[in-house]
Amino acid sequence: MPDPHSDDATLPSLDTALPGLRPRLSLIATIVFHPDLTRVGEYAVMHRSRLPVVLGRETLDFQREPSGPAQCLAEPYVSRRALSLEYSARGLHLQRDPGTSRCRVNGVELDSEMALTPEQLTTGVAILLAHTVVLWLAIGHEREPAGATPGHGLVGGSAYSQGLRQQISTVAAADMDILLRGATGTGKEVLARAIYAASERSGRPLVTVNMAAIPASLAPSALFGASRGAYTGADKSRRGYFQQAAGGTLFLDEIGDTPAEIQPQLLRALQEREIQPVGGDLEKVELRVISATDADVDSRESGFNAALRHRLAALEIVLRPLREHREDLGELLGHFLRDAFYGQGRASLLPGPDSTARQIASWANFYYACLCYTWPGNIRQLQNACRQVAVASRSSLVLPTILLDLLSRAQEAAEETVTANAVAEKLRHIAEVSDEEFARAMHDHGHEVRPVARSLNVSRQAVYRKIASDARYRLAGEVAQDELEQALERCRGNTAEVARQLEVSASGLRARLRQEQVRHPVP
Template sequence: MALSLAVKSAPHLCRSLPAVMNADDTLTSSVSMPAVRPPSLLGLTLLWHPDPSRAGQQCVVPSASGLLALQRHEPLFQSAGQAGAALEHRCIARAPLLIARRADDSVQLTLPDSAMSVAVDGNRLTERETVLTREQIGRGAVLELGGHVLLCLHWMGTPPVHNPLPGVLGVSTAAAALRTQIRQVAQTELPALLLGETGTGKDVAARAIHAASRRGGRPFVAVNMAALTESLAAADLFGAVKGAYTGAQHARAGLFSEASDGTLFLDEIGDTPAVIQPMLLRVLENGEYRPLGARQNAHSAARLIAATDQDLGARAFNQALLRRMEGYVIRLPALRERREDIGLLLYFFLRQWNEQNGLDVQLPVALVSALCREDWPGNIRQLGQVVRRLALMLAAGETPQLAALLAPVARSAVAASAPVPPPVPAATPKSARAKLNAFSEQTIVDAMESTGWQIQSAARTLGISRPSLYKLLETHPQIRRVETIPIEELRQALQQHATDLVKCASMLRTPGEALRRHLRVIGLLA
């Protein structure tokens, strides 16, 4: 099995790769893995440099001696397949910082005979010798040299390797293993299930699988299953004939038909309405489905990829459907498990923002250092949001406060009107209710308004999941279910705002995704 081979070839990645299936556990089950030693290589990755484009360059501590003398003119840091270059900056001393791997896999740092400051994880070293534990290296230790250069000291599985999938960024062993799995599954017709915390890039991985497959030139259609209403989910996915339900004035093709022989990406598969799950199982089993109100079955040639951040085995989820979706399972690593990638991702997001805005905003090294030390519960998505907000503030001449940017937006919004309840275990239903009840009606409206009435963005702003936001919207007196809005009112909104759906959603006080789908269903939007 290709997946088990990937695990065997990189055992140190067990935290981010799926467990091998056995008789008692599915691939999505929580299977305890045996303790393993760190990989054989100790590496240094450039997180930040006065030339920020160098972020992501790496060097490897020689295995034979386990000793590296780091100074201004050596060693060479390089990207795979490119010429290397030393740090070559006046802030780096000519006298070496000695990095020595010891027999127990701890690492000893010996300060140079110079005035160069050296900090580890934000703490300046004052002792001549400092020992970092194996676990510290496993988390990725952030070294700050001379106040200008940032490095990550970490374990590596292999020397730097070429990235064949430029859209999937990262120089870490975990990122390389992810790209290997993407390329493996892309060559098959198996359904794929992507597992990972929110913000780890499951949508990016799905698009990469599609692009690398033989279907790459065919349609890629994505749908957020959490955004489907139970009453219209079947029509959204499978289509409907004219008159199949109230308001169906025209026949409509569903998402399976739209995907044709390309790829259909079912994001948030764990939130699929229960009535739809057996229908999806049938498509996976024989490729057949029946449009709503039709007398004959239709056939789908689309390849299915699904994603979730939930434990489907522990939920009331159709287990037969889960088994079918487990044709190939990929677990995406959290950003805290690939700290050496943070600098490269920072540079990507900053360069992207600068290009879009025609500016050249630069991040202070102290700020970058703090960013690299964060654990990022919202992962890559949260990192990108924070970088864009930082760039906006710096461009306006403001002094950003990182702690305020990292705190959930909802916390400051709620604080003005109600005390924040003390933190309790998030897994309990009582805890979830307490958190949701803390939001005022106006806070929820403000979150929807500020994000263009997009559920996903508003939930992220409030610091809650999309299903939780849906629960809030169901009982909100100011926010309307799109099915309850008269057709004439919909027509007036479209005419008044020239089919600008963001403005229409704001005027009608209804989520934008649901509005778009409903307008298509009733024939008011092509």
């Protein structure tokens, strides 16, 4: 193992050094809210396909682990065929049939159909189904089996959170200095404590220091200590933070705000594991240093000592803002809401098996609104919001005015992104489609109206009108009964082959057979 205190080049960031943290990208639907709260965090993976996927009460299975048991939404307020999703290189086409449960996508009511671009799917889309189920739909990394990786007290089951847990286990065992980088509120201190708890140094001192709070004039004595008589009023020796953490772990928070005057001394202490108390002699210290910052310590404008920056980061972990892993938001909300409402003695107001349909709808809408917001203050802001809601909610769920305004504006902004895309995706007129192009689309898509309309960028109604006006095409319901029965006999009941030979939609043919209650054995 390399010497963590040598002068060799800094080891690579854990983001790139660890294998297995970059599974393939897929379209993933994550349950952010469900009346059965044990379902929150489950996910379903969708791959590109020419055939649409049906999302409904009894279709599209969700699971918590890649190899674990899977189950459908099983929510009675959600229609059996609530949505049809066609995922391709062009993006995602959403279709809602008339009479099915209501659906909102990024704040927009879905009346019939909607197109989402790959860029929108990379950012992520919030979906509210029947005012009871909230989903986050986004292109992301597929999860890997958790195996024996400890939870380390982290909340969230996304591929990102899985990666953090694996990194904690790895760096905790390495006993090397670590730099944690990420925006304010992303959980750097939580991660530092998790690394400490998982390391061999747990049980020994953990000393936390906010470097931004130490005046430059007091920094040497605060960090490295002072001997008796070193300065006026020093009537006894003082142990600095390095000495207090001896044998354990020193957590230097806000390291990017370290006074410039103290940075060379800090560099020497880290490099040589040697400190000099004010007015005292050099002394060796044995400890691990974890530092954290939200500052851009790599920029020249920061004025941060480049050598110190690399000395701090024998290992480095980068934490993402909450907006980049919103699939964890449902589990985080549940965790913080439980803490806040139990703390206020109002646990009975939380959603549960005894909640009414109206109460469930209120909670679903709250989770949905939170999902549409970008949370610039990250996890800390989310936690504070949950505390504010718990204080405001006396007999039912109530949002403080400030929070309500924030979430309302966020939904309006999300709505604008979808509306703008809808304008950009203006449908073609069927007259613009040549007979050859239409015939090719009908053949390629098996005479299925919805995929044909999608491929030609025309409405389904336009496809139906074209079929009705052209003798070369017909619907399954227009096939003569004797012709249908002969085809069924000839194909031994194989409806897909019957549809191909008759040049009609297979789904339309199956619907006709169900309606007429025709029964033919399938080999």
